[in-house]
Amino acid sequence: MNSRVVFPQSVYRRTDEPLPEGLRLKALEWALYFAVTGRHTAAELGRQMRAEAAERDEALTRLMTLGLIEEQELDASEYVRALAAAGSREERTLREFLMAAAQPAAAPVETNEGSEAHPSPRQAGHGSATTRQAVPALPAVSRRPGPREVADITLHVPGGAHRPRRTSPPAFGFKPLPSPNDDRKETLPMSASRRLSLRALMNLIESQADSQEAGQLDIYRVFVRVDTTLLRRNGIVTLRFTEDRLVSDPELEQALVMSLKKTLGLNCPESVWVDVA
Amino acid sequence: MNPEQFKLFRRITLDYFAKLAPREEPVMAEPHMHFGDPELLDYTSLIEIDGEYQGCIYLSSPVSMLKDVLMINGELRDTPDRLKDMCQEFSNVLSGNASKAFGGNWRISVPRTLTRPEVQALDLPESTFVMPINWRDNQSLLVVGLRAAREGA
Numbered sequence: 001m002n003s004r005v006v007f008p009q010s011v012y013r014r015t016d017e018p019l020p021e022g023l024r025l026k027a028l029e030w031a032l033y034f035a036v037t038g039r040h041t042a043a044e045l046g047r048q049m050r051a052e053a054a055e056r057d058e059a060l061t062r063l064m065t066l067g068l069i070e071e072q073e074l075d076a077s078e079y080v081r082a083l084a085a086a087g088s089r090e091e092r093t094l095r096e097f098l099m100a101a102a103q104p105a106a107a108p109v110e111t112n113e114g115s116e117a118h119p120s121p122r123q124a125g126h127g128s129a130t131t132r133q134a135v136p137a138l139p140a141v142s143r144r145p146g147p148r149e150v151a152d153i154t155l156h157v158p159g160g161a162h163r164p165r166r167t168s169p170p171a172f173g174f175k176p177l178p179s180p181n182d183d184r185k186e187t188l189p190m191s192a193s194r195r196l197s198l199r200a201l202m203n204l205i206e207s208q209a210d211s212q213e214a215g216q217l218d219i220y221r222v223f224v225r226v227d228t229t230l231l232r233r234n235g236i237v238t239l240r241f242t243e244d245r246l247v248s249d250p251e252l253e254q255a256l257v258m259s260l261k262k263t264l265g266l267n268c269p270e271s272v273w274v275d276v277a
Numbered sequence: 278m279n280p281e282q283f284k285l286f287r288r289i290t291l292d293y294f295a296k297l298a299p300r301e302e303p304v305m306a307e308p309h310m311h312f313g314d315p316e317l318l319d320y321t322s323l324i325e326i327d328g329e330y331q332g333c334i335y336l337s338s339p340v341s342m343l344k345d346v347l348m349i350n351g352e353l354r355d356t357p358d359r360l361k362d363m364c365q366e367f368s369n370v371l372s373g374n375a376s377k378a379f380g381g382n383w384r385i386s387v388p389r390t391l392t393r394p395e396v397q398a399l400d401l402p403e404s405t406f407v408m409p410i411n412w413r414d415n416q417s418l419l420v421v422g423l424r425a426a427r428e429g430a
Contacts, residue, residue: 213287214280220310220406224330224423228312228403240309 004064006042006057009079009086011072012064013038019068019261029059031250034257036063037270038072043086048194049250193276196253198236199244200272205264206241216241218264225259226252246276278329278379278423286378287408290336290419293370294412297349306409306416313403316418319343320360321396322368324375328383332402332423336371338364342415365390 013036025033028051035045046056063069074082205222206215219241223231230252231237236245247253257268287305294303320343323335343363344355352359368388375385391399402422410417 209280211280211284213284216308216406217278217280217283220404220421221423223310223312224402224404226404231312237313238309238311240307242307243309 004061006060007086008041008043008046008053009082010042010060011038011040011074011078011082012036012042012045012060012069013072015067015070017067020066023066025062026059027251027254028055029063030258031254032056032059033063033068034254034268036069039270041082041086194273195246195248195276196256196268197244197246197272197274198239199242200274201256201260201268202241204266204269204272205260208264208266222256222259222263225263226255230255246274278383278421282378282382283421286334286374287419289374289377290371291410293374294410297346298413301413303410303412306411308406308408311405311407311420315396315401315405315422316407316420317393317396318416318418319393320364321391321393322364322371323389323391323396323399324368324372325386326375326379326383327386328379330423332421334371334375335396335420335422336367336417337396337420338367338417339415342412342417345413345415361390361392 014033028049031049032045035048040048042056042060043053046053049056051059060069064071202215202219205219206212209215209218223239230249234245234247234249234252239245247256260266260268291303291305316337318337318339320340321335321337323333325331325333340355340360343360346366347353347355347359347363350363352363365388368390372385372388375383379385402424404424405420405422408419408421410419
């Protein structure tokens with residue numbers, strides 16, 4: 001396999017190479033550089049960045065060419081999980097889910113990655129829960145029920161708690177891959193509902209310092225490198241060191257992550273991101 | 278600006294207020310960061326600093342605080358000129374404290390005494406570290422404003 005080919009289910013991680021002096025990248029490339037941790041697929045990262053598949057692949061390819069990231073090798077079960085995670089994450093009703101699971105071989109697979117889906121015998125055979133299936137219309141179940149009708153049975157397909165009773169092997173629900181260098185049990189799926197917690201970020205910086213004053217000074221030095229326009233755009237005009245704000249602006253997230261790295265040489269750990277309902 | 282220098286500067290600035298009225302200790306309130314237009318009160322004592330970073334340090338005070346200090350010094354006239362003179366005294370203290378705390382690594386400008394519009398006309402750093410000082414029912418703001426010197430922040 002050509003190492004420069006980017007599959008939606010490919011998982012990347014940063015190399016140990018230090019950033020070259022004067023390195024200039026596009027915003028999407030920086031965003032992807034800081035986002036790859038060996039836990040999420042290219043497709044997931046692309047969705048998070050709201051990038052088109054072609055843009056995403058081009059950016060990842062450039063990062064690989066520059067030696068900044070590398071593809072992570074996966075074992076069979078990790079690969080299948082990655083394949084499932086690379087697919088659609090849209091919500092489905094229980095009926096739709098059951099229909100998709102019951103008809104895996106009856107219809108062609110159509111992932112939301114379109115033609116770039118990497119065909120796999122297991123994918124076709126198992127009808128991954130995160131893969132959209134073209135299902136023949138059935139009179140009783142083809143209509144998508146209205147919101148009230150599905151209120152109690154709507155599933156978020158990846159990682160959904162409900163499992164249909166079936167005779168074929170179960171679909172692989174979404175589960176982020178374990179980080180190669182991280183033995184924590186927590187899993188933080190990347191999704192649009194993730195936010196950077198400024199309190200967690202500030203706590204991290206303070207924990208590295210010798211004293212509270214030193215920590216506050218370090219926090220300030222990190223923020224000095226961040227464009228105040230970005231902060232104000234996100235409603236951050238005044239920030240106490242004990243205060244929390246959840247940042248959802250990718251540009252501000254990226255600026256903070258980069259400044260943390262540049263100012264203090266720290267990488268932003270997963271623990272500074274929180275999931276919001 | 279290392280943490281020890283920073284702590285020393287903060288302490289000797291608080292000491293100045295403590296000496297003015299020994300029975301009324303100044304209290305440093307919770308610090309915060311501020312982004313955008315600087316937080317300013319009526320009169321500001323300002324020095325510019327240049328070293329690892331470029332920036333400024335200033336003490337911004339309300340008229341009521343300056344009147345109190347004038348009164349402690351036996352000066353009952355609180356005309357704008359007198360208030361500005363008092364602010365100049367603060368500026369000299371600030372400059373002396375900064376020289377003592379940051380002397381080795383930093384170049385420190387001549388202190389300036391400015392009214393609010395005069396400060397607003399300056400191009401000050403937009404990210405500031407603000408330490409409110411509460412003293413005798415007044416609040417002054419001790420502010421450090423830095424911008425990364427060599428990389429344009």
